[in-house]
Amino acid sequence: MDRLNAIRSFIEVADAGSFTQAAEQLQLSRLQVSRHVQEVEAWLQQRLLHRTTRKVSLTSAGEEALLRCRRILSEAAALEATALNRRKQLAGSVRIAAPIGLAQHMLLDAVTQFTEQYPQVVVDILASDSYSQLVDERVDIALRYTEQPDDQLIARKLLNIGSVICASPKYLQRVSAPQTPADLNQHNCLLHLNTSHWSLVKHNQPQTIEVSGNLKANDVMTLLRAAVKGHGIVRLPCDLANPVIEQGQLVPLLTDYHVPGSALWAVYLSRSYQLPVVRQFIDFLASCWHTDIVRP
Known part of the structure; x- marks a missing residue:
């Protein structure tokens, strides 16, 4: 049962003293309004209205219920207004x-x-x-x-975020840049914890390379800072790497290969x-x- 609508019908009938007038006011059929009132009475297990062919009036229980039903509708309206105001603000x-x-x-x-x-x-x-x-x-x-x-x-x-393998100019001054994925085996790779391989793709042919190094971290920002300081080669998401690459602090490596993101x-x-x-x-x-x- 939609209790709020049933309560509205009960209040309208009590105010109008007529099922017909209440139905017109609510733009419902007289049968719908009658059923709503019956639902409220069944819910409260009390007869709320005296019904005659000429007049509808409240019982004593109906008078008490009417006051409380008005408060229920008032609280519901206030709650709806608060929710609407929250949505607007x-x-x-x-x-x-x-x-x-x-x-x-x-x-x-x-x-x-x-x-x-x-x-x-x-x-x-x-x-x-x-x-x-x-x-x-x-x-x-x-x-x-x-x-x-x-x-x-x-x-x-x-969105999709690509990855890039890169190192700092400082690191590349000490060692030669890798020319193929297999060359990564000869480098100190800065790794995320629980990572032991990197994947690269060229001409739709994927390659998985075992990599190792002397620094692992569970925070990619730590790896980025270590790479900038020249500690090794790192694989980074492009959203973090691109600004640092544009500033010249890191240099992309193996640019002929795609690094899946x-x-x-x-x-x-x-x-x-x-x-x-x-x-x-x-x-x-x-x-x-x-x-x-x-x-x-």
Whole structure:
């Protein structure tokens, strides 16, 4: 039963003293209004109206119910008005989990623009290269690099981000740049934890190369800084590498080869009852990040 509509019908009948007039006012059939009143009576398990061929009047129980039903409708209207006002003003908070490198650059820039546009929004960023637990950590949106998101989550693809293998001029002054993927075996490679190989593609022929080095980290920004300091060769996502390459701090290597990247997705738990600020922020990211990022 739609109790709010049933309550509206009951109040209208009580005010008009007529099912017919109430039906006209509500733009419903007399039968619908009658059924609504019966539903309210069944819900409260009390007779609320005296019905005669000439007049409809309230019982004593109906008089008490009428007062409380008015309050229910008033509270419902206030709640709807508050929700509408929130949607118009876009107030509230959104909690976002993202990889550290993404959080420190692209996401931070997007959040800055978003909060300038919607100053009543509060954004919490959880920066970690480990996957956050959406329920346990109360995460509204998780940004993840993956080709296939978890099928138990709702996912929206934001863009594709390429990868690039690079090193600093300082490192390349000490050693010769690799000319083929196999040459990487002779170099100190800076690796993400649990990584022991890199993939490259040329003429649609993929190659997987075992790589090793004296530094591993679970944070890609640590690897980037180590590469800039000349500690070795690194594979980086292009969103982080491109600005550093443009500044001349890193040099792309093996440029005849394609280094597979990954897609960036926004994942979240459910579309049902999703706060307007969450929907709006995902839409905002999609509009900001609509162009794939590849190496310069």
